[in-house]
C-alpha cells in the first residue's frame with residue numbers, strides 16, 4: 001500500500017515504540033519524525049538501537065505543516081494538552097490522526113477539563129473523535145479521521161471488564177480496578193518518583209481516588225453496559241520497566257461456576273488475534289506479553305459470587321503504540337494484525 005507515516009513526539013518512549021513497530025510494518029513506505037528537542041539530530045543518534053533501521057533527521061515543530069502535507073497518517077505521541085492543537089493542524093490538511101495522548105478520549109470538554117486541569121486545545125474536534133479500542137469499538141474506527149488511542153490502564157481494565165458488562169453479569173455499583181504499572185508508563189522525562197533509588201525495590205500507590213484514567217474507564221464501561229458504572233481505580237508503580245497487570249473485581253448478579261464464566265470470555269474474544277484467555281489455573285503475567293500487542297486475561301468466579309479478572313498488557317504496545325498501529329491498519333483497510341504479529345520477549 002505504501003503508506004507515509006509521521007510521528008510527532010518521537011523522542012519519547014511511545015514515539016520510539018511507534019518507530020520500532022512501523023519500521024518493520026510491510027505497508028509503511030516511509031517514516032518522518034518530529035519533536036521539540038533534538039531537532040536536526042539523526043534519530044539513530046538519540047536511539048542508537050534504531051541504527052540501520054530508520055535513518056531520519058528529527059524535524060522541529062515548525063515543520064508540522066510539511067509533515068502533515070506529506071503524510072497519510074500522523075501519530076501524536078505528545079503530552080495531553082499539547083496534542084489537540086497539533087491534531088487540528090494535521091486534520092486541516094485532510095490527513096488522518098491517531099492521538100496517543102488523552103485529549104480526545106473523553107466525551108466532552110467539561111469532563112476533560114475537570115480531570116486534566118488544562119483548557120481543551122481543540123474542543124470542536126471532540127465530536128469527530130473515535131475511541132480506538134478495536135476489540136470493543138471496531139466498527140467506528142475504519143471511517144475515522146481522528147482516533148483517540150486509549151490510555152494504558154483503561155485498555156487493560158476495559159478488555160477485562162467488557163464480557164461482564166456486555167452480558168450484564170455484574171453489579172455496576174462497585175467495580176474495582178487495581179493496577180500495577182512499570183516505570184516506562186511515566187514517560188522518558190526524569191522525575192523524582194521515577195528516579196532509580198526512589199522506585200527500585202518499592203511499590204507505591206499513586207493518584208488514589210483522583211487518577212485521570214478513572215473517568216475514561218467509567219465512561220466506556222458505561223457505554224459497554226448501557227448504564228452508569230462506578231469504578232474504584234487505584235494504580236501502583238512497580239519496579240519493572242514495562243508492563244501493566246490489572247486485577248478487576250466485581251460482584252456477580254447470580255452465581256456462576258468458573259468454567260461457565262471462562263466460556264463467556266472465550267466466546268466473547270473468539271477470533272480476536274490480540275486477546276488471549278488463559279486456560280483454567282493460569283494467571284497472566286506481564287512477561288507473557290512484553291513486546292507484543294497482546295492482552296492476556298485470566299478469569300475466575302469465586303464462591304462468594306465475585307468475578308476476578310487478571311489482565312496483562314505491555315503498556316507501550318497494546319497500551320499505546322501497538323494499539324495505535326492496530327487502529328491505523330483498520331483505518332487503511334489493512335488486515336488488523338499487519339506488522340503486529342510474532343512472539344514477545346522472554347524472560
Ligand SMILES: NC(=O)C1=CN([C@@H]2O[C@H](COP(=O)(O)OP(=O)(O)OC[C@H]3O[C@@H](n4cnc5c(N)ncnc54)[C@H](OP(=O)(O)O)[C@@H]3O)[C@@H](O)[C@H]2O)C=CC1
Pocket residue numbers: 008009010011012013014015035036037038061076077078079080082100101102150151152184185186187188189315316319320
Ligand atoms: N508511556 C506509556 O506507557 C503511555 C503513554 N501514553 C501517552 O502517550 C503520550 C507520550 O507518552 P510518552 O512517550 O510516555 O512520553 P515522553 O515524555 O516519553 O515523551 C513525550 C514526547 O513529547 C514531546 N513533547 C513534550 N512536550 C512537547 C511540546 N510542548 N511540544 C512538542 N513536543 C513535546 C517530547 O519531546 P522532547 O523529548 O523534545 O521533550 C517527547 O518526544 C503521552 O500523552 C502519554 O500520556 C499513552 C499510553 C501509554
Ligand SMILES: CC(=O)N[C@@H](CCC(=O)OP(=O)(O)O)C(=O)O
Pocket residue numbers: 080100101102150151152153181182183184185186187213235237
Ligand atoms: C506509571 C505511570 O506514571 N503511568 C502513567 C500512565 C500514562 C498514560 O498512559 O496516560 P495518558 O496517556 O492518559 O496520559 C500515569 O499514571 O500517569
